[in-house]
Amino acid sequence: LAKTTQPISMDSYEGQEVNITCSHNNIATNDYITWYQQFPSQGPRFIIQGYKTKVTNEVASLFIPADRKSSTLSLPRVSLSDTAVYYCLVVGAGNMLTFGGGTRLMVKP
């Protein structure tokens, strides 16, 4: 399972764009990069998943460079309700998700 490294915490203000970068140097050829969000007292929730280049949905964008050794989750114009822990995961051949420590995002007014 590829290990991921991401910042422990980040602060932002309402209306700003937030970019959270995750490194996964030993990602394998068939691995996908997935991000989950977790609010206090709730289970994690799937945000976005990608393999290469750029993926965008109604919530976020995911940027993956050609070497795929890192990825960046981009949250446009964050609000207070985006305060949560964001987990970067690499999903490989098995069905197991390995959650690291995540990035604790605090959005301030």
Next chain:
Amino acid sequence: DAGVIQSPRHEVTEMGQEVTLRCKPISGHDYLFWYRQTMMRGLELLIYFNNNVPIDDSGMPEDRFSAKMPNASFSTLKIQPSEPRDSAVYFCASSFRPLAGGQDEQFFGPGTRLTVL
């Protein structure tokens, strides 16, 4: 669909007692996962099932922990005897397809907060 359902939401018990946590996956999902979350260790996968069969239980901490899935709509995680260090939030999750190859995502339940005194 109501999503993944877990019960109870909170459980307080005394050391040595048996604890049973319950999970109802989303209808039609073939994969079921049990996780444990603590401040110290984060979110850990304990075991997962495919079509009611346990596939990987390498995350189960010790013999005091056991999990069953008697049918497609119900699973239990049992701790016997319980110890204070088992205090954590236990999550159940399910998915329709395999996660490999970017085929699917996991849907998590609200969790059961277990406190062992």
